[in-house]
Amino acid sequence: MKTLKDMGEHNAIAALTANLKAVGDDCAVLPLDDQYDLILTSDPLIENVHFFSETPPERIGHKAVCRVLSDFAAMGAEPQYLVVNVVASPAQDFQTLERIYAEFSSLWEIYGAEVVGGDLAQGPVLELHVFGVGRVPKGKALLRSGAKSGDHIYVTGPLGCSQQTGKQFRFEPRLEWAKELRESGTVTAMMDVSDGLATDLRHILKASGVGAELDSSEIPRVGTLEEALYDGEDFELLFTSPAEFDFPKVGTITGNTEELLLDGNPLKAKAFEHFRK
Amino acid sequence: MKTLKDMGEHNAIAALTANLKAVGDDCAVLPLDDQYDLILTSDPLIENVHFFSETPPERIGHKAVCRVLSDFAAMGAEPQYLVVNVVASPAQDFQTLERIYAEFSSLWEIYGAEVVGGDLAQGPVLELHVFGVGRVPKGKALLRSGAKSGDHIYVTGPLGCSQQTGKQFRFEPRLEWAKELRESGTVTAMMDVSDGLATDLRHILKASGVGAELDSSEIPRVGTLEEALYDGEDFELLFTSPAEFDFPKVGTITGNTEELLLDGNPLKAKAFEHFRK
Numbered sequence: 099m100k101t102l103k104d105m106g107e108h109n110a111i112a113a114l115t116a117n118l119k120a121v122g123d124d125c126a127v128l129p130l131d132d133q134y135d136l137i138l139t140s141d142p143l144i145e146n147v148h149f150f151s152e153t154p155p156e157r158i159g160h161k162a163v164c165r166v167l168s169d170f171a172a173m174g175a176e177p178q179y180l181v182v183n184v185v186a187s188p189a190q191d192f193q194t195l196e197r198i199y200a201e202f203s204s205l206w207e208i209y210g211a212e213v214v215g216g217d218l219a220q221g222p223v224l225e226l227h228v229f230g231v232g233r234v235p236k237g238k239a240l241l242r243s244g245a246k247s248g249d250h251i252y253v254t255g256p257l258g259c260s261q262q263t264g265k266q267f268r269f270e271p272r273l274e275w276a277k278e279l280r281e282s283g284t285v286t287a288m289m290d291v292s293d294g295l296a297t298d299l300r301h302i303l304k305a306s307g308v309g310a311e312l313d314s315s316e317i318p319r320v321g322t323l324e325e326a327l328y329d330g331e332d333f334e335l336l337f338t339s340p341a342e343f344d345f346p347k348v349g350t351i352t353g354n355t356e357e358l359l360l361d362g363n364p365l366k367a368k369a370f371e372h373f374r375k
Numbered sequence: 376m377k378t379l380k381d382m383g384e385h386n387a388i389a390a391l392t393a394n395l396k397a398v399g400d401d402c403a404v405l406p407l408d409d410q411y412d413l414i415l416t417s418d419p420l421i422e423n424v425h426f427f428s429e430t431p432p433e434r435i436g437h438k439a440v441c442r443v444l445s446d447f448a449a450m451g452a453e454p455q456y457l458v459v460n461v462v463a464s465p466a467q468d469f470q471t472l473e474r475i476y477a478e479f480s481s482l483w484e485i486y487g488a489e490v491v492g493g494d495l496a497q498g499p500v501l502e503l504h505v506f507g508v509g510r511v512p513k514g515k516a517l518l519r520s521g522a523k524s525g526d527h528i529y530v531t532g533p534l535g536c537s538q539q540t541g542k543q544f545r546f547e548p549r550l551e552w553a554k555e556l557r558e559s560g561t562v563t564a565m566m567d568v569s570d571g572l573a574t575d576l577r578h579i580l581k582a583s584g585v586g587a588e589l590d591s592s593e594i595p596r597v598g599t600l601e602e603a604l605y606d607g608e609d610f611e612l613l614f615t616s617p618a619e620f621d622f623p624k625v626g627t628i629t630g631n632t633e634e635l636l637l638d639g640n641p642l643k644a645k646a647f648e649h650f651r652k
Binding site for chain 1: 376377378379381382387388390391392402403405407408413415416418421424425456459460461462463466467468469472473476490491492494495496497498499500502504506508
């Protein structure tokens with residue numbers, strides 16, 4: 099019997115969705131009307147996996163919603179509505195849920211994405227499943243698949259140590275920057291850094307059929323280079339463009355399909371993956 | 376410390392969503408464009424709550440998706456896209472997930488609602504969180520709030536014993552009938568029967584500010600009258616209209632706000648509610 103532990107998260111998702119509409123970017127992009135494409139995404143936040151019983155409720159609510167908002171940023175899209183499924187045990191302290199929902203309201207005021215529905219059901223641990231609905235001007239969503247040899251590689255902020263610094267619970271989804279980058283018309287590929295620069299850049303390389311060379315001295319970091327490359331949950335934007343931007347330029351796209359070099363040497367793969375830890 | 380068990384599901388949802396956009400129908404209805412309103416809904420399906428380890432994977436997949444499709448039917452709306460969060464333990468047998476996803480594909484062929492994205496995360500038990508996106512002609516969604524004194528009360532099929540008969544895992548979402556009922560232009564209120572006729576009708580009475588008198592001899596049932604009134608998960612449509620329809624007519628709407636009579640006597644409240652069992 100093959101288990102999820104045997105397969106790992108990414109293989110399992112690939113196998114399950116092989117017969118379904120292509121799912122590979124941060125959000126699904128679907129036709130809506132003459133002006134806009136519909137953007138859909140979802141993220142689960144699960145106790146003992148993504149947060150712990152001592153995490154303040156506001157931080158839980160922030161991470162649950164802002165992970166989804168960051169998915170919209172990753173596409174250069176505008177989030178509009180959120181639907182939230184809460185799972186909790188009968189012994190769940192109600193005030194914790196009230197504080198989580200109060201945070202949802204605060205985030206609505208900042209980012210304009212409103213919780214419009216959801217459900218509450220019984221389960222063994224506290225979970226928040228946030229579904230997001232939004233839009234992007236027709237055909238303008240920024241995908242992972244457009245990077246071209248010679249493009250610069252940018253990140254929007256320092257990477258690494260998001261657990262130690264608490265950034266994983268306080269990060270700002272880069273919606274404004276994402277919109278500006280999309281409107282520049284020069285960004286060829288974009289995503290958010292959720293699994294670490296080394297892992298996430300590989301998604302762009304694979305989707306675009308290109309390679310990349312990173313320059314370690316240019317990677318903005320909080321801790322060590324190792325942490326900047328492999329820690330996850332930074333939620334900065336990672337994008338490629340032939341144009342100049344006032345963001346840290348960490349490397350260059352090459353024509354060597356799926357080859358990832360750091361200072362001229364092959365970079366090893368290593369990343370957090372659900373079920374394999 | 377007040378817990379979810381102290382409050383019960385309905386009070387908890389009401390309290391949490393008090394400051395958010397009104398959430399009270401089966402789906403949220405939001406402005407989309409000149410022609411259509413956007414319809415959003417979500418339902419969780421949780422092991423040991425909504426299904427058990429011995430439930431065949433196809434039945435789990437069916438219930439997960441068709442509960443959401445039934446929410447669309449409840450509004451007279453058309454489901455278009457589904458996003459699914461799967462939660463599972465590392466020891467989860469992968470074939471079970473493959474069979475669940477194969478059922479999603481079968482249901483797509485029948486009902487036209489396609490799984491376009493989602494996530495897979497680690498947790499203690501198997502869960503499926505299905506989020507649905509769809510549409511309805513502008514201003515035409517059937518709500519719970521339009522029932523008027525003198526309307527007939529209809530249900531679309533026999534009620535009760537859905538656990539014993541297995542209907543809870545095999546029901547057909549009444550999308551076709553729902554569309555016809557909406558297009559008739561005569562339906563004043565509608566929802567699906569998920570918590571039992573007695574409980575769900577009270578939602579219509581409350582939302583519409585009316586009362587109702589049920590005629591026990593007219594309630595189509597699989598088992599006893601008690602089971603037809605209080606069992607849940609029938610997923611038939613419950614609707615009110617002044618017009619004649621070829622569906623079982625189980626009672627009449629009255630002007631006595633929130634008074635629910637069965638054969639002339641007050642009907643007691645009793646229903647499955649999460650956290651209170």
